[in-house]
Amino acid sequence: MNASIAADARMAKEVRPGRWTSLQVLVVAICAAINALDGMDLLIMSYVAPAMAADWNIGLAALGVVFSAGLAGMMVGCVAVAPFADTWGRRPTVLLALVLMTVGAIGSGFADNIVVFSALRALTGIGIGTLLASVAALVSEYGPPGHRSLAIGIFQAGYPVGAVVTGLVSLVTIPAFGWKATLIGAGVISAILLPIVWALLPESVTFLETRQPAGALARSNGLRRRMGWADLASLPPRDEVGSLPKPRDLLSGALLRPTITLWLATFLSFSVLYFVTSWIPKLAVEGGLSQAKALWAGSIFNMGGAVGGLLIGWLAIRRPIGRLIAVFFVICAVLMMIFAQQMPLALVLLTAFALGLTLQGGFTGFYSLSAKLYPARIRGAGIGWAVGIGRGGAIIGPMAGGALLAAKLPLWVTFASFAVPLVAAGLLAALAARLGDLSATDS
Incomplete structure (x- = not known):
């Protein structure tokens, strides 16, 4: 058994399941606050885009470049920068990512043309992509044995909470202060969080004992x-x-099959997640709601996501995470077909909440699954590449959804086109977990 696997096993024996210390609570709470920045970044662009387009007199094609720049930056951060968390350490990589996000967000508010703005959005995306993998690895290593999936669920709940709060705040700040000031405000929040993280966030014990930097003991x-x-x-x-x-x-020996299976699952699930997240207000309008009421569907969807992340983490204490992802996604696929039907407002909002719970909840499970599949020495890279590959689906999903909606097909056809790959993603997640268990047994 190699040193990194041995370290994980030794820590699991030393602390009884369910026992949380104040340090572990602090680490998970800080990481949840950090993850809220990702939700903030996603929603803030959706809200500032119309005002920016009107101010700079740019069309939908130019806006598409802006959105793509951010997503491309996230992919670069996940696959090119996040692996440094396995050599530099989780803590310095998180701090670097926060600096990149802060500079990108504040700089975006001062940009005076679309080229500079897109470059700064890409920089922000690199920070976010780096951050997600590094923080997920840190949370998985500080979560108490038996409760690590719950710790990741709490961490992931920060994302939808950040999205909901940002949406509500942006509705006030953009009309009152303008879209540039709103972006600068988001950067200031990152800047405020930076010294707090520097002062309070510790390095991973697992990293110290496996990579053994100076003064590790x-x-x-x-x-x-x-x-x-x-x-x-x-x-x-x-x-x-x-x-x-x-x-x-990640592709050598016993890790080859679980890694490929995990990448396929994350790619498919990202495409569905970003399709629903990007289009849910429009989908609600297509389902018969007014524009004003449809905006509530997006907020309710994210609220459901916060609950879903906590729920799957709690269930994972006693149930295999791969199977839970599959169950959540199958239920979500059924709910997607229900959402495509004409319903009263109350049922639309209830279904949107359930969609967020099952889709975002199941998606949260991928962080736990990735952390479980890879030993500590490559855990940051493993999570980063899984999320990075998934970001490819995040680009394709909204584009495919837009094409289907533009074709004026029945709404149930559009939803069915994404329900099928979602079920496939769930089955692949269960298979990846099974293959990971087999590879651990073989080693």
Whole structure:
């Protein structure tokens, strides 16, 4: 058994399931607040885009470039920068990502043309992509054994909460202060969070004991005491030097099949998630609601997502995460077909809430599944590449949905076109978990 797997196993034995220490609560709470920045970034562009287009007299094609720049930046952050969390450490990589986000967001508010604005949106996206993988790895390593999926569920709940709050705030700030001031305000929030993270967020104990940077033993024992764990007399044997993980590390030996299966699952699920997230107000209008009432569907959808992330994390204490993702996605596929029908407002909002709960809840499970599949030495890279591959689906999903809606097909046909890949994503997630269990047994 290699050193990183041994470290994970040793920590699981030292702390009984369900026991949360103040340090673990602090880490998960900080990471949830950080993840709210991703939700803030997603919604804020949706709200400022109309005002920006009117102010700069640009069309839909130019807006598409802006949105694509942010998504492309996220992909770069996930696959190119996030793996450094496995060599530099989780903490410095998170701090770097926050700096990139802050500079990008504040700079966007001062940009005076679409080219500069798009470049700064790409920079913000790189920060977000780096942040998600690094923070997810940190949360999985600080979550108590048996409750790690719950810890990730709490962390992921920050995303929809950030989206809902940003939407409500933007409705006030854009008319009152303008879209540029709103973007600058988002950057200021990141800037305020930066010194808090620097002061309070610790390094991962697992990283310290597997990668063993300078002073690792003293730093690890200091954190262990804060969590009531026994001190180490010496660091465990290190099976390799700290080199930057590469894609072939994720595709070698027993990891090949679970990695490919996971990537297919995240790609499909991202395409459905971003289709629904991007188009749910429009879909509600197509379903018969007024424009004003349809906006509520988007907020209710994100509220359901917050509950769903917590729910799947709680259920994962006793149930396999791969199977839970599959169940959530199958239920969501049924709900998508229901949402396509003409219904009273109350039922539309209830279905939107249930859609958010099952779709975003099931999606949250991928962070737990990714963290479980990969040992600590490549965990940041594993999560980063899974999310990065998924971002490709995030680009394709909204585009495909727009094409289907433009074709004036029956709404149920559009939803069925995404319900099928969602079910496939759930089955692939269950298979990836099974393959991961088999590879762990073989090792």
